[in-house]
Amino acid sequence: MTTTAVNRTSAPTPVALTKKDFTSDQEVRWCPGCGDYVILATVQGFLPELGIARENVVFVSGIGCSSRFPYYVQTYGMHSIHGRAPAIATGLVTANPDLTVFVATGDGDALSIGGNHLIHAMRRNVNLTILLFNNQIYGLTKGQYSPTSRLGQVTKSSPYGSVDTPFNPISLALGAEATFVARAMESDRAELTAILKAAATHRGTALIEIYQNCPIFNDGAFDAIKDRSQQQARLVRLRADEPVRVGVEDSRQVLVRRPDGSLEFVAEAEADPAAYVIHDPYAADASQAFALSRLDSAEMTHVPMGIFRQVSRPAYDDVVRAQVDGAVESAGGAASDADLAELLRGRDTWTVG
Amino acid sequence: MSSKSVHDLDRVVIRFAGDSGDGMQLTGDRFTSDTATLGNDLSTLPNFPAEIRAPQGTLPGVSSFQLHFADHDVLTPGDAPDVLVAMNPAALKANVGDLRRGGIIIANADDFTTRNLAKVGYALNPLTDGSLESYHVHAVPLTATTVEALAEFTGLTRKAKERAKNMFALGLLSWMYNRPTAATQDFLKAKFAKAPEILAANLKALAAGVNYGETTEDFASSYAVGPAPMPAGTYRNITGNTALALGLVAAAHRSGLPLVLGSYPITPASDILHTLSGLKRYGVTTMQAEDEIAGIGMALGASFGGALGVTTTSGPGLALKSETIGLAVSLELPLVIVDVQRGGPSTGLPTKTEQADLLQAMFGRNGESPAAVIAPQTPNDCFAAAVEAVEMATAYRTPVLVLTDGYLANGSEPWLVPAVEDLPRIEPNFATEPNGVDKAGEPAFLPYLRDPDTLARPWAVPGTPGLEHRIGGIEKADVTGEISYEPANHDTMVRLRQAKVDGIAVPDVEVDDPSGAARVLVLGWGSTYGPIAAAVRRVRRAGYAVARTHLRHLNPFPANLGAVLGAYDRVIVPEMNLGQLALLLRARYLVDVRSHTAVRGLPFTTAELAEVLTAAVEELG
Numbered sequence: 001m002t003t004t005a006v007n008r009t010s011a012p013t014p015v016a017l018t019k020k021d022f023t024s025d026q027e028v029r030w031c032p033g034c035g036d037y038v039i040l041a042t043v044q045g046f047l048p049e050l051g052i053a054r055e056n057v058v059f060v061s062g063i064g065c066s067s068r069f070p071y072y073v074q075t076y077g078m079h080s081i082h083g084r085a086p087a088i089a090t091g092l093v094t095a096n097p098d099l100t101v102f103v104a105t106g107d108g109d110a111l112s113i114g115g116n117h118l119i120h121a122m123r124r125n126v127n128l129t130i131l132l133f134n135n136q137i138y139g140l141t142k143g144q145y146s147p148t149s150r151l152g153q154v155t156k157s158s159p160y161g162s163v164d165t166p167f168n169p170i171s172l173a174l175g176a177e178a179t180f181v182a183r184a185m186e187s188d189r190a191e192l193t194a195i196l197k198a199a200a201t202h203r204g205t206a207l208i209e210i211y212q213n214c215p216i217f218n219d220g221a222f223d224a225i226k227d228r229s230q231q232q233a234r235l236v237r238l239r240a241d242e243p244v245r246v247g248v249e250d251s252r253q254v255l256v257r258r259p260d261g262s263l264e265f266v267a268e269a270e271a272d273p274a275a276y277v278i279h280d281p282y283a284a285d286a287s288q289a290f291a292l293s294r295l296d297s298a299e300m301t302h303v304p305m306g307i308f309r310q311v312s313r314p315a316y317d318d319v320v321r322a323q324v325d326g327a328v329e330s331a332g333g334a335a336s337d338a339d340l341a342e343l344l345r346g347r348d349t350w351t352v353g
Numbered sequence: 354m355s356s357k358s359v360h361d362l363d364r365v366v367i368r369f370a371g372d373s374g375d376g377m378q379l380t381g382d383r384f385t386s387d388t389a390t391l392g393n394d395l396s397t398l399p400n401f402p403a404e405i406r407a408p409q410g411t412l413p414g415v416s417s418f419q420l421h422f423a424d425h426d427v428l429t430p431g432d433a434p435d436v437l438v439a440m441n442p443a444a445l446k447a448n449v450g451d452l453r454r455g456g457i458i459i460a461n462a463d464d465f466t467t468r469n470l471a472k473v474g475y476a477l478n479p480l481t482d483g484s485l486e487s488y489h490v491h492a493v494p495l496t497a498t499t500v501e502a503l504a505e506f507t508g509l510t511r512k513a514k515e516r517a518k519n520m521f522a523l524g525l526l527s528w529m530y531n532r533p534t535a536a537t538q539d540f541l542k543a544k545f546a547k548a549p550e551i552l553a554a555n556l557k558a559l560a561a562g563v564n565y566g567e568t569t570e571d572f573a574s575s576y577a578v579g580p581a582p583m584p585a586g587t588y589r590n591i592t593g594n595t596a597l598a599l600g601l602v603a604a605a606h607r608s609g610l611p612l613v614l615g616s617y618p619i620t621p622a623s624d625i626l627h628t629l630s631g632l633k634r635y636g637v638t639t640m641q642a643e644d645e646i647a648g649i650g651m652a653l654g655a656s657f658g659g660a661l662g663v664t665t666t667s668g669p670g671l672a673l674k675s676e677t678i679g680l681a682v683s684l685e686l687p688l689v690i691v692d693v694q695r696g697g698p699s700t701g702l703p704t705k706t707e708q709a710d711l712l713q714a715m716f717g718r719n720g721e722s723p724a725a726v727i728a729p730q731t732p733n734d735c736f737a738a739a740v741e742a743v744e745m746a747t748a749y750r751t752p753v754l755v756l757t758d759g760y761l762a763n764g765s766e767p768w769l770v771p772a773v774e775d776l777p778r779i780e781p782n783f784a785t786e787p788n789g790v791d792k793a794g795e796p797a798f799l800p801y802l803r804d805p806d807t808l809a810r811p812w813a814v815p816g817t818p819g820l821e822h823r824i825g826g827i828e829k830a831d832v833t834g835e836i837s838y839e840p841a842n843h844d845t846m847v848r849l850r851q852a853k854v855d856g857i858a859v860p861d862v863e864v865d866d867p868s869g870a871a872r873v874l875v876l877g878w879g880s881t882y883g884p885i886a887a888a889v890r891r892v893r894r895a896g897y898a899v900a901r902t903h904l905r906h907l908n909p910f911p912a913n914l915g916a917v918l919g920a921y922d923r924v925i926v927p928e929m930n931l932g933q934l935a936l937l938l939r940a941r942y943l944v945d946v947r948s949h950t951a952v953r954g955l956p957f958t959t960a961e962l963a964e965v966l967t968a969a970v971e972e973l974g
Contacts, residue, residue, distance in 0.1 A: 024823070025791075026823075026835065026836070053818065054818075054821055055815065055816055055817055055818045055819070055820070055821055056815070056816055058815045060654070070823050070825070071823050071825075071836065074821055075821050076815035076816075076821050076822065076823070077822075077823035077824070077825075078654075078657055078684070078823070078824055078825060079823065079824070079825025079826065079827060080650075080680060080825065080826060081676050081677065081679075081680050081826055084646060084647070084650045084676075084677065087615075087642065087643075087646065087647035087650030087651055087654070088650040088651070088653055088654035088657070089654055090640070090647075090650075090651050090654060091613060091615055091640070091650060091651030091652060091653065091654025091655040091656075091657075091658070091662065092654035092655065092657055092658040092815070093654075093658075094613065094638060094640065094651070094654075094655065095611065095613050095638065095654070095655035095658040095659065095660035095662075096655075096658035096659060096660070096814070096815060096816060098816050099658065099815055099816060116643055116644060116647070117643065117646075117647055117650070120642075120643035120647065320638060320640065321638075323633055324633045324636060324637070324638055326633075327633035327634040328633070328634060328636060330634075331634040334636060335606060335634065335635045335636065337606075337773040337774065338773075339634075339635070340602070340603060340606050340635070340773050341770075341772070341773050343599065343602065343632070343635065344599055344603065344770050344771070344773070345587060345589060345770050346589045346591075348386055348389075348390070348536060348589060348590065349587050349588060349589045349770065350389065350390050350392060350587075350588050350589075351585075351586070351587050351588070352392060352580075352583045352584070352585050352586060352588060353584070353585025353586070
């Protein structure tokens with residue numbers, strides 16, 4: 001925007017900030033043991049590393065447990081209404097290019113009531129980092145099934161088991177043309193921090209699905225991949241330009257592409273290296289990233305973690321501003337009173353008196 | 354110069370009617386422009402179906418454009434046309450009932466075929482069966498004459514030539530009413546710059562229409578309507594939607610705030626989106642959102658970010674935006690919501706006018722959720738209303754709803770173009786530094802510390818160092834803005850938000866009561882201004898005393914409104930709904946106002962309102 005009337009310094013503040021600087025004085029009111037605490041601490045710990053002045057960071061959220069997030073971060077923030085955060089954040093970041101905008105949302109907020117805004121933010125590629133806390137349940141409304149709850153999951157509103165087929169958020173994001181799609185686990189702070197860093201510096205929409213445990217209404221949803229004994233056989237850590245592996249030592253498996261195009265884990269010792277699937281998050285074609293997202297299953301036999309896709313495409317707000325700036329520039333600069341007068345007169349006037 | 358006689362008229366109402374594909378809106382528009390250039394005062398009423406192309410030749414497919422022009426002040430598009438241009442039997446059938454007896458019908462005789470007559474249930478051709486003998490009928494073979502006039506254009510198909518028949522009709526009417534066609538010629542040149550043959554054919558058809566009037570025996574004389582006395586200045590013709598768009602741009606310019614529109618296409622508001630999306634050169638950002646909710650969400654996000662957030666819609670869209678308007682009420686950020694009302698409920702009558710969103714605008718949200726409401730009264734007044742809405746939203750950090758309607762949106766009239774320096778300066782007054790201290794006594798920003806006069810809270814834009822704060826839809830503590838579920842605090846905050854909107858400074862209503870003897874007051878709001886004023890003029894001419902006032906501010910009401918209502922023995926409130934303003938007035942002022950309502954998708958006629966007012970005066974004796 002060329003005519004921003006805001007009086008502020010746009011250069012990053014040179015002073016080194018700490019986690020404490022990003023911690024607000026508000027009492028955190030999540031349930032004891034909630035996975036959100038870890039995510040909050042990780043984000044607060046990571047923000048100083050961004051090197052962005054505190055005043056230029058904004059958290060926008062919708063409704064739900066995760067959406068209380070902005071209150072606890074000492075930046076600008078808006079706790080909006082259910083599902084609408086991506087739309088509000090789109091307006092914010094388009095109007096104000098100096099801002100680094102995060103959206104804090106959950107599986108109900110982003111994928112159910114706000115599904116439309118989420119997919120449109122991603123296909124537009126707005127400069128937003130969307131943190132999607134996925135606990136596979138409605139927490140704030142006390143335990144109804146969500147769009148990511150398992151088929152058959154018994155909850156307060158599904159005593160006979162949920163009949164809704166769940167969304168796979170990663171597949172959805174890839175299908176919606178997202179340019180940065182990743183998954184992390186709340187308990188793995190190092191990995192989450194690394195992904196946050198990559199996401200925050202990405203131009204365009206970055207979607208991070210964060211598996212988060214709800215100890216009250218869906219406790220243990222991710223135990224299969226948190227449990228150290230099982231974790232290694234199930235967690236598929238995606239590394240760019242490397243084969244896709246799971247397991248350790250003798251039991252290590254590698255992902256191969258079969259002649260019919262489908263993917264399958266086979267024992268590494270028996271696999272033909274020519275058939276290895278090499279993870280390429282930078283590929284223009286999202287097909288392989290999508291295929292990786294389909295390794296998910298309700299049983300969590302294999303759960304890919306990491307960055308699925310990271311490609312470059314013009315960001316919506318950059319292009320919107322470029323159009324405005326280009327029009328202003330080619331007209332000789334910001335509109336003067338005389339320019340406005342000309343607009344008001346139009347092309348077809350007459351004079352009386 | 355015409356060799357035929359010219360009769361002077363003081364006013365004429367013409368209705369162009371045809372199939373949706375016949376180009377009647379364009380023809381009417383051009384005739385209007387040429388008329389405006391001549392200095393007549395005028396008012397227009399486009400009326401078209403919601404379908405883009407309803408089945409050809411059928412009644413639902415009829416599209417019309419009515420123009421009232423005069424050598425004096427024009428208040429409405431006119432009740433009964435003096436002239437009806439009917440391009441086919443459906444257009445005749447749908448409109449002839451409105452034509453005044455003795456009026457002129459110009460019909461495209463070529464379209465009155467047995468098949469087309471049958472489509473609309475005419476057993477006999479009304480042009481020849483004598484059923485129209487109380488009118489002056491000109492059965493003109495418009496299609497054949499146009500095609501013949503374009504014989505030299507061998508590169509054009511017959512269909513393409515036929516398409517120019519609206520220009521032939523325009524030429525004929527231009528001759529009849531002595532309108533210049535130069536502006537239309539320029540318009541065609543711009544429109545068909547890339548299609549020279551089509552341009553030449555249209556120009557030829559236009560000229561052929563003029564010549565037809567001049568030379569054919571059928572038209573014995575033409576008519577002249579002199580210019581209307583108007584205040585000195587530069588004028589243009591303008592529709593409500595265009596005026597509204599320009600008002601937003603002008604207000605943004607005067608405030609230094611970048612205008613950011615978030616909008617979803619909806620009839621009849623889309624033209625505002627179209628107009629603004631072409632004005633990037635003025636720093637205007639437009640975002641076509643994925644839905645109505647996102648449209649207002651983007652606007653509110655932009656306002657949070659220090660821009661002037663605006664969203665535009667019509668009734669069904671306003672319903673979808675309700676929750677976000679409530680959020681804006683709670684966040685106390687500037688936001689302008691434009692509702693171009695149309696017939697409802699639900700999809701209703703998308704292309705027709707109505708005023709039935711007043712209560713939705715006032716109360717259509719959960720909780721106590723007050724917002725300012727402004728209603729412009731004429732097409733060009735949409736400009737001033739937009740400017741005022743921006744001023745109010747900015748000064749009070751509040752959502753402001755602007756209620757226009759389909760009649761204002763598409764209707765047009767001459768507009769005295771204001772000087773930029775005469776427009777108000779709008780000061781955003783951003784917060785730039787801490788305005789208080791925290792519990793520890795350190796300088797702090799208190800987002801809900803209010804201005805004692807306006808009760809507005811500070812607007813601190815993200816990016817401003819030291820003022821980091823969080824706002825949200827959860828109830829917040831007075832002054833600090835922190836989450837608060839305290840019973841007393843909620844009571845305080847609800848009342849503060851209400852007091853802020855109640856305290857918005859709006860001018861008193863002015864009463865037009867020239868004799869001072871009136872016992873009947875007629876009170877309208879929004880687009881009924883023209884029909885009411887015209888009716889009052891007529892009733893007064895007949896010797897009755899009637900006072901008139903018009904509400905532009907629906908929330909808050911002007912401070913003197915109660916006193917004005919109480920000063921008359923009878924208050925008549927005409928509305929294009931079932932009495933929504935009447936309900937508010939009764940509740941607020943305990944005055945037994947009398948409602949006069951109609952929801953036909955069309956503005957009131959002068960005759961209808963004059964009758965209502967006359968009866969009210971006579972009843973009081």
